[in-house]
Amino acid sequence: xxxxxxxxxxxxxxxxxxxxxxxxxxxxxxxxxxxxxxxxxxxxxxxxxxxxxxxxxxxxxxxxxxxxxxxxxxxxxxxxxxxxxxxxxxxxxxxxxxxxxxxxxxxxxxxxxxxxxxxxxxxxxxxxxxxxxxxxxxxxxxxxxxxxxxxxxxxxxxxxxxxxxxxxxxxxxxxxxxxxxxxxxxxxxxxxxxxxxxxxxxxxxxxxxxxxxxxxxxxxxxxxxxxxxxxxxxxxxxxxxxxxxxxxxxxxxxxxxxxxxxxxxxxxxxxxxxxxxxxxxxxxxxxxxxxxxxxxxxxxxxxxxxxxxxx
Numbered sequence: 001x002x003x004x005x006x007x008x009x010x011x012x013x014x015x016x017x018x019x020x021x022x023x024x025x026x027x028x029x030x031x032x033x034x035x036x037x038x039x040x041x042x043x044x045x046x047x048x049x050x051x052x053x054x055x056x057x058x059x060x061x062x063x064x065x066x067x068x069x070x071x072x073x074x075x076x077x078x079x080x081x082x083x084x085x086x087x088x089x090x091x092x093x094x095x096x097x098x099x100x101x102x103x104x105x106x107x108x109x110x111x112x113x114x115x116x117x118x119x120x121x122x123x124x125x126x127x128x129x130x131x132x133x134x135x136x137x138x139x140x141x142x143x144x145x146x147x148x149x150x151x152x153x154x155x156x157x158x159x160x161x162x163x164x165x166x167x168x169x170x171x172x173x174x175x176x177x178x179x180x181x182x183x184x185x186x187x188x189x190x191x192x193x194x195x196x197x198x199x200x201x202x203x204x205x206x207x208x209x210x211x212x213x214x215x216x217x218x219x220x221x222x223x224x225x226x227x228x229x230x231x232x233x234x235x236x237x238x239x240x241x242x243x244x245x246x247x248x249x250x251x252x253x254x255x256x257x258x259x260x261x262x263x264x265x266x267x268x269x270x271x272x273x274x275x276x277x278x279x280x281x282x283x284x285x286x287x288x289x290x291x292x293x294x295x296x297x298x299x300x301x302x303x304x305x306x307x308x309x310x311x
Contacts, residue, residue, distance in 0.1 A: 024258035025306060028267035031251040035117075036274030038244040039110035040282055042102055045236035051102030052217020053224040055095070058237050059210035062245035066203045069246075073199060080204055086192040087201075091208025093181040093188070094249075099213065100178030107171030111287060114275040115154035116175045118298050121266040121305070122148050123183035128261030131187045136260075140308045147269050147301020150294045154272050158290030187261040189253050198257065202250045209245075269302035 045054060070077055080087060104113045122144045128134035136144075156168070193201065214221065255264045272295040280286045287295075 020258045024255040024264070025267075027251040027255045028259075028264060029270070031248050031255070032267045032270035033274060034243045034248055034251075035268075036114065036271045037278055038240055039105065039114050039271075039275050040278045040284070041236040041239055042105045043110045045233045046102060046106040048230055048233040049224060050217070050220040051099050051106070052213060052220045054102055054233075054237060054240075055098045056210065056214045056217050056221050057226075058241040058245055059206060059213060061237070061241035062249075063203075063206050063210050065242060066206050066246050070199060070203050077203075078200055080200075081194055081196060083192075083194070084204075086194075087204040087208040088212075090185060090188060090192065090205045091210075092212050093185045094205065094209045095212040095216065097178040097182040097185070098209070099216070100174050104171035104175035104178075107174070108169050110279060111154065111272060111275050111291070112169075112172060113175050114272045115151045115294075115298075116172050116179055117182075117271055118151040118154075118268045119148055119176070120179050120183045120268050121263075123180055124186050124261045124264070127184045128187040131184075131191045132261065134187070134260050137308055140263075140305050143301045143304035143308070144266070147266075147298045147305075150297030150301065151269075151272070153294030153297070154291055158288055158294060186252060186256050186264045189256040190261075193257070198250060198253050202246070202253050205253075206246060206249055263305060266302050266305040269298040269305075273299055 042054075067077060101113065104116075125134075125136045125141070125144060129136070189201070252264065276287055276292060276295055
């Protein structure tokens, strides 16, 4: 029912808050779906281009695209309100994550790196407490631990002997450190936010990430023969620039303002399952039932985490 002015009444506070959280959850489901394909595409591009060069180009394109969107919304590119170093911190964390991801994809499989990614929610819960004093309910913590065990099972490819001997590759170790940076990113978005619109925060974080990667990989960028790259490399760069740079940055920042850090990145638990499907449909083979069972455990962990109370 509308009031005399014809405007619809505001939703009750509890319902409005619930709708905002629902939007946050939906944003992260889309995030997981988009991210999962980047592992498969990244593994196809890895033999043809170095990780720093690939990521510098993807973020250059993402910066241009985001700049056009921001200009269309504001008719200008608004500068950060204060403390521009905040975006340098966020951009550095994401630069480390993306470079280590593609370094790892040159050493191990997409499914294994995707499994390492699913360890992020547990680390993010720790960073959420450290930076924001966000506490995690016991049921959520237990679910994160169980899902983490499922991820470890996938990392070791369901090989109990390898697990007992801790036979883990260099690629997984390198990517683990990158994932720790990603885990710190989600709670820091909220801590460092100064009430800027999400679109502007996303844009300046993308710019900072591009700058950090370009400085780090300057020699590799110059040495790359860009005109000789195969179509699969450029297709990967285009997908990564649009879908897993600009759009996923926006989705994480959007969700981080509506959900606790542990819940935001708990949607990474969907990624191994998505990657298994992607790899199968791309003709790269299907995993064993034991590995698939580990992915199912991580998804069950997500379901419990997502529906548990925030505090």
